[in-house]
Amino acid sequence: MSVLLRRAIASASILSVGLLGPIGLSACTYEAPSPAPTTEAGTVAPTTVAGAVPPLPESGDIDAGTYLVTSFTKPFEITVPEGWSTDDGEGLSKDDPDHPDAGAIFVAWWPADYVPTDACAWEGALVKLDPWAEAFVEAMTAQTSTASTPPVKVVVGDYSGFEFDHSVEGVLDIKACDRDKFCIHSEFSNECTRWYSTQNERETYRVVDLIGERAVIWVAEYHEPINPELTINPELMREARAVFDSIVFKSDK
Numbered sequence: 019m020s021v022l023l024r025r026a027i028a029s030a031s032i033l034s035v036g037l038l039g040p041i042g043l044s045a046c047t048y049e050a051p052s053p054a055p056t057t058e059a060g061t062v063a064p065t066t067v068a069g070a071v072p073p074l075p076e077s078g079d080i081d082a083g084t085y086l087v088t089s090f091t092k093p094f095e096i097t098v099p100e101g102w103s104t105d106d107g108e109g110l111s112k113d114d115p116d117h118p119d120a121g122a123i124f125v126a127w128w129p130a131d132y133v134p135t136d137a138c139a140w141e142g143a144l145v146k147l148d149p150w151a152e153a154f155v156e157a158m159t160a161q162t163s164t165a166s167t168p169p170v171k172v173v174v175g176d177y178s179g180f181e182f183d184h185s186v187e188g189v190l191d192i193k194a195c196d197r198d199k200f201c202i203h204s205e206f207s208n209e210c211t212r213w214y215s216t217q218n219e220r221e222t223y224r225v226v227d228l229i230g231e232r233a234v235i236w237v238a239e240y241h242e243p244i245n246p247e248l249t250i251n252p253e254l255m256r257e258a259r260a261v262f263d264s265i266v267f268k269s270d271k
Contacts, residue, residue, distance in 0.1 A: 071084055071085065071086040071095055072085055072086065073085060073086050073087075073088065074086065074087050074096065074104065074107055075104060075107065076104070076106065076107040077104060077105055077106065077107070078103060078104070079101075079102070079103045080098055080102050080103060080104060080110070081100075082098060082099050082100045083097070083098065084096070084097045084098075084264075085097075085098065087107075087127070089107070089108055089127055089128075090127075090228055090231060090233045090267075091228055091230070091231050092177070092228045092231075092233075092267050092268065092269065093267070093268060094174075094175065094233075094265050094266060094267045094268065095264075095265070095266050095268070096110075096125075096261065096264055096265050097261065097264035098110060098261055098264075099257060099260075099261070102261070106128075108126065108127055108128040109124055109125060109126030109127065109128060110124060110125050110126075110261065111123065111124035111125075112124070112254065112257070112258070114250065114251055114254055116251065122239065122240070122250060122254060123237070123238065123239050123240075123250065123254055123255060123257075123258040124237075124238055124240065124258070125235070125236070125237045125238075125258060125261050125262050125265075126212075126235070126236055126238070127233065127234065127235040127236075128205060128211065128212075129205035129211075129234075130154065130203040130204070130205065130212065130234040131146060131147060131204070131205055132144040132145060132146055132147065132203060132204045132205070132206065132207055133145055133147060133154065133157035133158060133161060133202075133203045133204075134161065134201050134202075134203075134204075134210075135160075135161065135162065136161065136162045136163050137161055137162070137163040137164045137186075137195075137200045137201055137202055137214075138162075138163040138190060138194065138195035138196070138200060139163075139195070139196060140195075140196050140199070140201035140210060141196040141197070144201075144204055144206075144207050144208070144210075145157065146207065147232075149230065149231055149232050150227065150232055151179050151180060151225040151226060151227040151232050152180075152227075153232070154203075154225050154232055154234055155169050155180050155182065155225055158182070158184060158202075158203070158223070159182065161202075162187075163186065163187060163190060163195075163200065164184060164185065164186055164187055164200065164202070165184070165185055165186070165187035166182050166183065166184050167182050167183040167184075168182065169181065169182040170182070172224060174224060174226050174265060174266065174267050175265075175266035175267035175268055175269075176267055176268060176269035177226050177227060177228055177229075177267045177269070178226070178227060179224055179225050179226035179227055179233075180223075180224070180225050181222065181223065181224050181225075182222070182223055183220065183221070183222050183223075184202065184220065184221050184222075184223060184236075185219070185220035185221070186200060186214060186217040186218075186219070186220075189217070190217055192214075192215070192216065192217060197210075198215075199213040199214070199215070200213055200214035200217070200219075201213045202214065203234075214240070215240070219238065219239060219240050220238065220239060221236045221237060221238030221239070222236060222237050222238075222259075222262070223235070223236045224236070224262075224265075226267060228267070233267070235262070235265060236262075237258050237259060237261070237262035239255060239258075
């Protein structure tokens with residue numbers, strides 16, 4: 019299962035509980051959106067005015083090109099090669115062609131408003147953060163059961179921020195953690211939307227200060243529990259890093 023789809027399922031579950039009261043996920047219904055125009059089966063084609071950057075499609079396989087993302091108050095551009103897809107317009111993923119069902123790589127930017135103090139014992143410990151880049155960096159680097167590299171200052175287009183790596187610290191038994199997850203951060207106070215399923219996942223974060231809003235973007239490798247020892251193809255990781263590095267925020271000036 020795609021890590022982006024896992025996040026979508028977690029979001030749908032918590033929204034269903036909030037709107038309808040406690041129900042099982044099996045009671046939820048989903049109406050698929052109308053298919054977007056395609057150049058070939060399953061591939062979303064960019065549509066735009068000549069000379070403008072097209073918006074990133076909300077779902078499906080994506081043609082190679084540069085796209086505009088408007089998830090934050092300030093938009094950013096991202097350049098994607100062939101073979102990437104999105105489930106919700108708030109992240110991109112690509113499977114390893116040699117291991118299509120075992121996990122691979124993704125670049126994401128969905129909301130990260132809560133960070134647990136302990137990634138293993140996370141239930142009841144998701145802390146709401148102030149909307150500053152520094153608040154997220156401080157919470158993540160202080161998180162127990164995980165480890166971060168020292169944050170370094172970076173510039174992402176017209177804005178500044180911080181970058182650091184994040185991973186599981188030491189050897190931990192994931193089965194001993196709340197709901198068999200290492201919860202890294204979430205957009206909700208009582209459910210996790212970014213977690214590790216194995217202790218071999220790792221990621222690099224860029225946290226950008228957009229003057230009044232925090233943008234959190236990360237590139238990660240992930241592993242499904244059925245094959246936690248899978249080694250991600252280094253060439254695939256380099257491609258993911260290139261997509262991550264292509265992100266540029268634009269100001270109004």
